[in-house]
Amino acid sequence: MASFLSIGRIGSAAAALLWLLVSGICAADEPKITFASRPFYAPFAYFAGLERGPTAPKGFKVEHKQIFTETRNKMLMAGALDAGEMSLSTYLIARERGTPLVLLGTGTKNLEEGNALFVRANSAIKNQADLAGKKIGVESMSSVTTIYHRAILQHRYKVPTDNIQWIVKPPPQLLALLKQGEIDAAVLFSDVYFTAKESPDFRIIHELGYEGKAMVGDYLPAMVIVAQEKKLREIPGMGRELVAAMKRSFSYAAANQEAMMGEWLKTRQMPPALLHRAWVSDQPSFTLTQAEKDIIMRVAEWHNEQNIVSRKLKPEEIFIPF
Numbered sequence: 528m529a530s531f532l533s534i535g536r537i538g539s540a541a542a543a544l545l546w547l548l549v550s551g552i553c554a555a556d557e558p559k560i561t562f563a564s565r566p567f568y569a570p571f572a573y574f575a576g577l578e579r580g581p582t583a584p585k586g587f588k589v590e591h592k593q594i595f596t597e598t599r600n601k602m603l604m605a606g607a608l609d610a611g612e613m614s615l616s617t618y619l620i621a622r623e624r625g626t627p628l629v630l631l632g633t634g635t636k637n638l639e640e641g642n643a644l645f646v647r648a649n650s651a652i653k654n655q656a657d658l659a660g661k662k663i664g665v666e667s668m669s670s671v672t673t674i675y676h677r678a679i680l681q682h683r684y685k686v687p688t689d690n691i692q693w694i695v696k697p698p699p700q701l702l703a704l705l706k707q708g709e710i711d712a713a714v715l716f717s718d719v720y721f722t723a724k725e726s727p728d729f730r731i732i733h734e735l736g737y738e739g740k741a742m743v744g745d746y747l748p749a750m751v752i753v754a755q756e757k758k759l760r761e762i763p764g765m766g767r768e769l770v771a772a773m774k775r776s777f778s779y780a781a782a783n784q785e786a787m788m789g790e791w792l793k794t795r796q797m798p799p800a801l802l803h804r805a806w807v808s809d810q811p812s813f814t815l816t817q818a819e820k821d822i823i824m825r826v827a828e829w830h831n832e833q834n835i836v837s838r839k840l841k842p843e844e845i846f847i848p849f
Contacts (some may be wrong), residue, residue, distance in 0.1 A: 557586065557587055557588050558586075558587045558588070558761070558762050559587065559588040559589070559590060560587055560588070560589055560590070560609035560610055560758060560762070560765070560769075561589075561590050561592060561608050561609045561610070561611075562574070562577060562589050562590065562591050562592070562608070562609065562610045562611050562769075563591070563592045563593070563594045563599045563602065563603070563608050563610075563611035563612065564591065564592075564593055564594075564599075564611060564612045565593065565594075565595070565596060565599075565612060565750075566593035566594060566595060567593075567717070567805065567809075568788075568791050568797070568802050568805050568806065569635070569805050569806050569808075569809035570593065570612065570635075570809070571593060571787075571791055572780040572784070572787040572788075572791070572806065573773070573776055573777040573780045573781075573811070574591050574773070574776060575591070575776065575780060575787065575790075576772070576775060576776030576777075576779050576780065577589040577591050577769075577772055577773065577776055578590070578591050580779070581775075582772060582775035582776040582778075582779050583772060583776075584765075584768045584769055584771070584772035585768060585772075586762065586764065586765070586768060587762050587765060587768075589769075589772075592608075592611075596612075596614060599611060599612065599613070600613055600614055600617040603617075603621075603628065603753060603755075604617070604621055604626055604628075606755055606757075608755075609754060609755050609758045610631075610752070610753065610754035610755065610758070610769060611752070611753065612634050612635075612750045612751070612752060613628070613750065613751055613752075613753045614670065614671050614749070614750060614751075615671045615748050615749065615750065615751050615823065615826060616669055616670060616671035616674060616830065616835060618630060618751050618753055619826070619827050619830050619835070619836055619840060619845070620669070620830075620835065620836060622840060622844050622845055623836045623837065623838070623840060623844075627755065627756035627757060628753045628754070628755060628756065629753060629754050629755075629756050629759055629766065629847045629849050630751055630752070630753055630815065630845065630846060630847065631751075631752045631753060631754055631766050631769065631770050631813075631815070631849065632751070632752045632770050632773075632812075632813045632814050632815045633748045633750075633751055633752070633811065633812060633813070633814060633815060633819050634748065634749070634750030634751055634752050634811045634813070635748075635749050635750045635809045635810070635811045636736075636745075636746035636747060636748050636749060636810070636811065636812075637672075637675070637735045637736045637739055637746055637747045637748075637749050638736045638746055638807075638808050638809075638810065639734060639736040639737055639808075640720075640734070640736065640804070640807075640808045641716055641717065641720055641721075641736070641808040641809070642672060642714075642715075642716040642717075642720060642734070642735040642736065642749075643714075643715060643716075643720060643723075643724070643731045643732075643733065643734045643735060644663075644676055644712055644713070644714055644731065644732045644733050644735075645705060645712060645713050645714075645715050645723050645729045645730065645731055645732070646705070646711065646712045646729065646730060646732055647705060647706070647708070647728065647729060647730075648727060648728055648729055648730050650711065650712075650730075652711060652712065652732065654684075654732065655679075655680055655683075655684035655686050655732060655733065656684065656686060658680065658686055658691065658711070658712060658732070659686050659687060659690065659691070660690050660691065660692075661691060661692070661711035661712060662691075662692045662693075662694055662709075662710040662711045662712075663691055663692070663693055663694065663710065663711065663712045663713065663714070664693075664694045664695075664696055664701035664704055664705065664710045664712070664713035664714065665693055665694070665695060665701075665713075665714045666695070666696075666697060666698055666701075666714070667695060668693060668695060668835075669835050671747075671748075671749060671826075672714060672716060672735070672749070673693075673714060674826070674829055674830060674833055674835060675735055675739060675747055675826075675829075676714050676735065677829075677833060678742070678829045678832075678833075679733065679735070679738045679739070679742065681832075682742065683738060683741070683742055694710050698713075698715050698716065698717070698719040699719055701713040701714075701715065701719075702715060702719055702722065702723055705723075705729065706728055706729075712732065716735075721801065721804065735747070743822045743825055744818070744822075745818060745819070745822060747822065747826070748819070748822070748823065748826075750811070752769075752770070752773070752813060754766055754769065754849070756847070759849050766849035767849070770813050773811075773813045774813050777811070777813070784803070784806065788802050788803075815846070820842070820845075820846060823845060824842060824845070827839070827840045827845065
């Protein structure tokens with residue numbers, strides 16, 4: 528009996544070893560894609576499961592990189608990344624040019640907190656109408672954030688935006704210019720938003736999340752998830768499986784926030800409370816419903832109005848089956 532058990536153990540061990548070898552070979556044969564997101568805590572947390580564990584996509588591997596938006600957008604446009612987060616504005620510009628990118632779903636949206644139009648606390652500006660003819664600081668004229676705030680002023684509050692002097696600087700510089708009185712207002716978001724909101728030197732004229740929802744019935748998308756059309760052809764079913772994996776990964780991150788924060792803080796020093804606020808204000812659904820498509824079409828119209836794209840884009844140019 529002992530001899531039989533020993534043989535059985537040896538057989539089991541050999542079978543396990545064989546399984547590992549075969550699995551390794553199969554894994555090595557799996558295609559690999561590069562996927563990039565913003566280099567912030569929330570995307571780190573909800574995309575972490577794309578690379579490993581039971582939430583990872585089936586049939587292909589993912590190498591997740593965190594890259595700042597401007598560089599990431601350029602890399603996706605150039606085909607240097609297979610998939611990832613892209614500014615909705617950049618995606619619409621890409622589709623006007625015929626760039627072979629496919630929209631898989633919406634990413635992070637502008638919720639109640641995290642993006643707003645600020646003035647100095649002692650400013651004479653009391654409401655949106657007072658902004659006519661003033662100097663407003665923005666990160667970029669073609670960023671989706673700027674396009675949204677311009678649309679809010681123009682369509683919701685009837686403020687003529689052509690006679691506003693738009694000052695383009697990085698958000699940290701805008702905050703300094705606003706404090707010094709060099710500009711009258713500034714669009715601030717992410718970490719700079721929270722800095723300004725907690726300071727007694729500034730106050731908010733309007734929050735993008737609330738205003739956008741009042742205009743279109745839902746929160747306006749800031750990012751979309753895109754993939755290279757060529758890669759989708761090379762890996763059948765990649766688009767649907769990647770979306771499914773993102774949803775699984777997000778659910779895992781939501782249920783394991785303490786562990787995710789611990790992982791993030793291994794190489795950074797940030798207050799956990801700030802990480803929690805960042806997580807709460809960044810909640811993508813990774814969906815592409817008809818209601819979301821309708822909102823994106825309206826956003827495309829604003830891009831045309833503001834000369835970001837030169838013509839009205841058709842739905843079939845923006846939404847490509849995958």
